[in-house]
Amino acid sequence: MAIDLEELFIANGEVLLNGRFTTVDITVRNGRISSLGRIGSNSGSSSPNGLRLDAAGKKVVPGFIDIHTHGGNGVDVNSASAADLLQLSRYFAAQGTTGWLASIVTDSYEKTLRAIGQIRQARAELKSGAQILGIHLEGPFLSREYKGSMQETLLREADLSLFADYQKAAAGLIKYITVSPEVAGVPELVKELAARGVIVALGHSGADYATTLSCIENGAASATHTFNAMKLLHQHAPGICGAVLETDIFCEAICDGRHLHPGIIRLLLKTKGSAKVIAVTDSIMATGLPDGFYKLGGSSVKVSAGDARLVEDGTRAGSTLTTAKALRNLVAYSGRKLEEVIPLLTANPAALLKLDSSKGSIREGGDADLVLLDQCLEVDTTIAGGKVVFRRGTLESF
Incomplete structure (x- = not known):
């Protein structure tokens, strides 16, 4: 099963924004990207159904x-x-x-x-x-x-x-x-x-x-x-x-x-x-x-x-x-x-496919379809519609 969350925070990743990588944090709510910006190293979810992913050292790109x-x-x-x-x-x-x-x-x-x-x-x-x-x-x-x-x-x-x-x-x-x-x-x-x-x-x-x-x-x-x-x-x-x-x-x-x-x-x-x-x-x-x-x-x-x-x-x-x-x-x-x-x-x-108003890039209001890549460009984590659907090295089958 996918991890279905009310809130998801992706911190410290190098995020592909407007054609260049920038270190920002991503907040996801209800399947969409609700904000892009630094939320602080000690910030976390205020919701019991939230999850924080530390993306330090990883590239965050659209799905x-x-x-x-x-x-x-x-x-x-x-x-x-x-x-x-x-x-x-x-x-x-x-x-x-x-x-x-x-x-x-x-x-x-x-x-x-x-x-x-x-x-x-x-x-x-x-x-x-x-x-x-x-x-x-x-x-x-x-x-x-x-x-x-x-x-x-x-x-x-x-x-x-x-x-x-x-x-x-x-x-x-x-x-x-x-x-x-x-x-x-x-x-x-x-x-x-x-x-x-x-x-x-x-x-x-x-x-x-x-x-x-x-x-x-x-x-x-x-x-x-x-x-x-x-x-x-x-x-x-x-x-x-x-x-x-x-x-x-x-x-x-x-x-x-x-x-x-x-x-x-x-x-x-x-x-x-x-x-x-x-x-x-x-x-x-x-x-x-x-x-x-x-x-x-x-x-x-x-x-x-x-x-x-x-x-x-x-x-x-x-x-x-x-x-x-x-x-x-x-x-x-x-x-x-x-x-x-x-x-x-x-x-x-x-x-x-005429989906570019919601998919294909990382922006506020867009669908939270995201991939975290390691330094070898291997897939570390996949998020589709705000749900974590794959995490490398986890025992749980998503």
Whole structure:
């Protein structure tokens, strides 16, 4: 169980405020940050239900938001029960994640509806762990040529009525969807979904430049795992890569050292600017577990040396990355300061999901979603919605 408190005081930490680290104390009440400022070394809670955390020597940063993950710690989102998803939220909290989108890989109609139902139930029952912020549908309106690990027989042309069925079953929880611009009907679908407030990402695609631009003009706001399962840039035919790099949309990036060379991560940051890149895990159920055989939706996956690939043909199938590891990789790969890369896991996904009035940064009145990092950038403590949901070295299971 999470530690549920009326008041929480975080003292002596180096807190990330407005892009720089400042030593201040944080007071949390009713799940929100009520004040930022020095409260004194002897100050404490006046409430019997309060807790004081000494964050001396630690960095206090906003909680991580993962908008693209298919599972971890033995749980596959497509086949998970609500209880499995609650366990997954607790695992994610141990990695510094305070909010995540449950990503459903393309599956049959019946299995997709089942997954949606279990995610809804888990979200309603969640009392501990990272918050389930909604659902990400990766497909089924995707290119067969760039299907990646998707099952080709399940891919199809754009179908607004099918999406409407899924959204009705989800009670509006589908916040994010990945589509391919070149699939019949997708440019029109993008316009309709954007008008309905659904955030549309472009990916699994070999679309040409003009078709991609039409989708961006129609409201597409992001690119899914940029450069992966995507036709690459050519000087005479910039295609989807050229369009997403040139325009102002967000770009997901899997920073595990396998999907993208560190030089490409640096290039992406330099091209897009750090405010438009979002670090994602694209993690699968094997994350946190030994090498072996696992599932990703209906596909069989073999993990060797941490690298996940389809048994069928060796296509890379998601990752075994965590948000905490992604942060450490970003610092190492980019050569940038911690405060410069933190937004890729916090402010940027919050902005894409339109949560930036409450999440993604540390400020008075904002949600108390916080992570305490040690000097090695390992997660020490995670706080989600004002609740302590993970503390390293404690015997209690949050």
